[in-house]
Amino acid sequence: MDTAEILKKVRQIEIKTKGLTNHIFAGEYHSAFKGRGMSFSEVRDYQFGDDVRSIDWNVTARFNHPFIKVFEEERELTVMLLVDVSESADFGTVKQDKRALIAEICAVLAFSAIKNNDKVGVIFFSDGMEKYIPPKKGKSHILFIIRELLSFKPKRKGTNLSETLRFFNNATKKRSIVFLLSDFLSGNYQDALNIASKRHDMVGVHVYDQRDKELPPVGLIQMSDAETGALQWVDTADRRVREYYTQQFLQHSQYCRNAFLKSGAELVTVRTDEDYVKALQVFFLNRA
Template structure:
């Protein structure tokens, strides 16, 4: 993409999403996430009424007197965006491509974070982690993320959420708010998700195109798998074919919902023919 065209796209997304994050989501983001994390502050003598679960047994054994650990709310949080840039994200049949909506959602979340003085980091993934951008603050950092989202060309052809979560678990040790933004058309990520959810505040954002839920009856259709590149003819006039297609999507949707629920992580579905603003607004409201 030409530099001038890229800058125009970045500027357009900045104007739209920065306004949303400042006027619509600023207070809701703060209410949803601020104060959820606790960081170690100091050790002091045990006092009557202190929670015995906070006793520091090492210091107590060393001094001979009971001591407790004191924690305080984290004033600065880290937001991690794990962003699916696999070929299936470049699909869309209604208002916009999934990749375009992903870019806007990430921009809204990132601007909301820096408005609250939080750091934002990113991992772009396909069937492997394509690029990692360490957490930082500032507008220029967010604009770099947006530029990468618009212009990055993945080398991988598939999607591996499990491998991405393992990478994240090994790299990010400090508690963070982790948004996984994908179409979740892969499975097999139960274990790394459970590990991530024990340590971090994990939210899955599932992007769905209406044509992925229901195959239209348009006769014989030649289709190409976005990730494998395989071509095949599909008889969409067959009710059996349409039902099998719908069942396949429901299986993945059910796996996504149940896996996140069992792990203790949050999950939300956003359809490309609906407003992601309304979906995010409802999500933030539920967490207040």
């Protein structure tokens, strides 16, 4: 996409995702992700029914009238988006490719975060860290993130989730809400995920295309591995070939589910031709 096309697409995503944030996810994000605790806000006159344990005895003694302490939730959080920009993210066969879907989901999450006065940062990764955008607040920052999501060109093609999580674990000491968005076509990342989940509130967003899972029976075709460039002729008319292809996908997916379950993290699964809004709604409501 050229600059004009990118800006047009950014505007389209902004309009759609801000609408979703305002009308569908309003309050659900807030309920799903609690603040770090309660902080003192003010004192006010004691009213019938107030918890006597909240009485401020020093102020009460000074004015010879009962006052209570009022606390409020510390809302400011840091949201980190760990975004897979490897070559396989450019794959999509029906409605959109995985990269476009990931960009839209990131926009929804980012606008939801700033609506709640939270900071948002991004790490783009392939088989290593590609780019780091420090957490900030504000609409202009979110629009910058969306532009980068649409236009960023990675230096490498592969995927290494373990290396990415290790970098994040070493670079980010402050506890954050972390959304890891990927097709999870990577090797073993269990240990790194375990460490990250202990330090942060980890949520995986598994994005896949129907053709990642199933091959159509269209005869002999030449297939290319997006991340290695390897070419191979595949006879899709052979039922055993199609079954093997599906089995490989199911093994990756099962490993992903097990890894997040064992680490205590959560996982949302979205297909490129399905409505991600419903999946996010269910996730937010289950956490509330």
